[in-house]
Amino acid sequence: NAGVMQNPRHLVRRRGQEARLRCSPMKGHSHVYWYRQLPEEGLKFMVYLQKENIIDESGMPKERFSAEFPKEGPSILRIQQVVRGDSAAYFCATARDVYNEQFFGPGTRLTVL
């Protein structure tokens, strides 16, 4: 009965490279939320997805960031041409449906050199 899984746990990228963060929901969960935690701050909502659909991406930066949750496989948060300001912890949370509790993964810590 695995919980929410995220990989990698730590990711180091140089400026200009791409970062791909993966989130595997708990069994039976089809709703995925991505949050970003900048140093010394709380979490900020980025995007909410259901299988194959982006429901709300109002928290995503307009450029360089994208997210997907395909029919098969994990949800992926993709950051193109990373900059130092992208350094943060990225958490995904998954839920069975809109009414149920969100369960958090361990996060991916992205460091941009």
Added chain:
Amino acid sequence: AQTVTQSQPEMSVQEAETVTLSCTYDTSESDYYLFWYKQPPSRQMILVIRQEAYKQQNATENRFSVNFQKAAKSFSLKISDSQLGDAAMYFCAYRILNAGNNRKLIWGLGTSLAVNP
């Protein structure tokens, strides 16, 4: 604006003593959930306790309890008999029930709790 304010960036408590962490929030909605999450050095986000806004009774979970004052939009966390393992960042958050299909969490900036032996 939907905001959560945690006015205490840092707190400390002696082991076995009681500590209260403050949280206020601002929302125009009437139906929502309130949460306290714990984030230890491992960075894993752990749910401590939650409260449904429509319930008047304060939630309790073992040594953790809340003081929910809906009119004042206040949601404080009380930790009784503090243990060394309680040392962590504590985040207050709320989730609106009626925001279309998005139940995103709105977060405070956190309170860092130190437990002194």
